[in-house]
Amino acid sequence: MLINVPETVVADALRGMAAAHPELTVDVENRVVVRRDAPVAGKTALVSGGGSGHEPLHAGFVGPGMLSAACAGEVFTSPVPDQMVRAAVAVDSGAGVLFVVKNYTGDVLNFEMAAELADEEGVRVAQVLVNDDVAVTDSLFTAGRRGTGATLFVEKIAGAAAEEGAPLDRVTEIARQVNESSRSFGVALSSVTTPAKGSPTFDLPAGELELGVGIHGEPGRERRPMMTSREIADFTVDAVLEDLRPRGPVIALVNGMGATPLLELYGFNAEVQRVLSERGVVVARTLVGNYVTSLDMAGCSVTLCQVDEELVRLWDAPVETPALRWGR
Amino acid sequence: MLINVPETVVADALRGMAAAHPELTVDVENRVVVRRDAPVAGKTALVSGGGSGHEPLHAGFVGPGMLSAACAGEVFTSPVPDQMVRAAVAVDSGAGVLFVVKNYTGDVLNFEMAAELADEEGVRVAQVLVNDDVAVTDSLFTAGRRGTGATLFVEKIAGAAAEEGAPLDRVTEIARQVNESSRSFGVALSSVTTPAKGSPTFDLPAGELELGVGIHGEPGRERRPMMTSREIADFTVDAVLEDLRPRGPVIALVNGMGATPLLELYGFNAEVQRVLSERGVVVARTLVGNYVTSLDMAGCSVTLCQVDEELVRLWDAPVETPALRWGR
Secondary structure, eight states: OOOSOGGGHHHHHHHHHHHHOTTEEEETTTTEEEETTOSOTTOOEEEEEEEESSTTTTGGGBSTTSBSEEEEEEETSOOOHHHHHHHHHHHOOSSOEEEEEESOHHHHHHHHHHHHHHHHTTOOEEEEEEOOEEEEESOTTOSSEEOOTHHHHHHHHHHHHHHTTOOHHHHHHHHHHHHHTEEEEEEESSOOBOTTTOSBSSOOOTTEEEETOOTTOOOOSEEEEOOOHHHHHHHHHHHHHHHHOOSSOEEEEEEEOBSSOHHHHHHHHHHHHHHHHHTTOOEEEEEEEOOSOOTTBOEEEEEEEEOOHHHHHHHHSOEESSSOEEOO | OOOSOGGGHHHHHHHHHHHHOTTEEEETTTTEEEETTOSOTTOOEEEEEEEESSTTTTGGGBSTTSBSEEEEEEETSOOOHHHHHHHHHHHOOSSOEEEEEESOHHHHHHHHHHHHHHHHTTOOEEEEEEOOEEEEESOTTOSSEEOOTHHHHHHHHHHHHHHTTOOHHHHHHHHHHHHHTEEEEEEESSOOBOTTTOSBSSOOOTTEEEETOOTTOOOOSEEEEOOOHHHHHHHHHHHHHHHHOOSSOEEEEEEEOBSSOHHHHHHHHHHHHHHHHHTTOOEEEEEEEOOSOOTTBOEEEEEEEEOOHHHHHHHHSOEESSSOEEOO
């Protein structure tokens, strides 16, 4: 592991992020990353955060067109309400703040408490819960479905609406629409090792994979002997489509868990596109890369979001963050 | 491994890339990736390529402001001259083509032959050899120093000059200046597994690292028991500075070998910046991420490029490729 000691991993990363990204304001002590020009007058703000270890989620998505701020918790551990309140106060222009919360018990409780505290500070807060992972319900750390890849869709699309001047109610409505229109399914080809533990958090023998794994290594639906990229794409996309049943085009996120080479991920995307085409699903946009990761886990996930013209327009809108950048 | 069979890994990846990037023209059969608007009238073209397994290098750097085309070889194997000639013919507007060649014996021979063949087709070709890795000379596959991270600097900075209208001679001159001003050093924390072999290409026991590793897993300078991020940064940066001795500011690439989590890479960047500051080196720009990789290898490399104002301006110039995008 490329670290000093487990205790400083998150602070070290934030210092390194500050050095690489002068366009962000990084509060290393309080572990809050804010776009430098916040608060932006009249703009609805978006704040997210969660346990570290899923980079570039969330701090890598801070910037014009996406998040106003992100709070970093310890590895695989929710940030605390104080961080979220600091972030909300730092970015609120008076137009209010949307909290984007992945559905894990700790995150939900902490963001809930932060919303109450922020309200006392005079910040109007709305929340959207992201719960797109169809693999299992009531998993380790979660009541209901887990929040995974759809977080990127919610942050990008609602972030674009906020950047265009949409008020808090409308930004929240769009964020909920995106979450409700999105489903994910993930597969682990290896376990994941956290700095604190220093050994794999779960036991996955070589030559086996875990279908439906969570982004903290939570158990999925079943274990099988290694499958081909083609077979994994069939299983994964069908698991998503069984729950989503899109009536229109989708945006596809073909996501790496961290240690899967981009060469393999692009090859997997070819198979994902093949299955989607065979199932009659039209793909409006595709994003391939390591975006919602689980440290050094090998594996992949697929997230589909059913979109209308407005959502595609917001997806295409300019974004300027460390991990996602496009548009003019 | 997330693959079908080793024989189709590169073609599968190119199909997946085509689906995700409609802004590129992907010739899957001939394994050539070209920016869609090529040839651009009056513009000097840049063509690179090399063995696959280092993604996003090179195809991920095709687009406005960087490469005109890239040729993909088999994993860790040079593309063949026919691919390079096809690429050159496809992108040449009459203003000529610069081949960006990493210093490995196969690549050098094949690009040399391609230059002769392209000349016969009426395409004026210049070449720049990238040989920035200070770890060893006359390594496996290489006479002289290996070409690694500086390839990104050469492609970005010379690519920007070409986009602005610089003629072939000037683009070549800038590319050589960037290579001569750049040095790299890499460290492996794990071995690398190619699809064809299916098992690690070299043996690196857990708890040890290889200082000076190549991007194909070639041996470095020495093996040591695991070091901290701080110690690795000291060793790596000092190895680079011993050879580079910059008299002005540098651009720093803090690069992941593929399987190292972004969380760790940003933490490593904090240590790299600390050493540079202690050594009195001013950092003009920093890029952190997995850009010049070695499949599933865990580890990192540091590349420094001494820059003047003109090179910084060209670095900052707009770029629109799958893996690098910025500017307006």
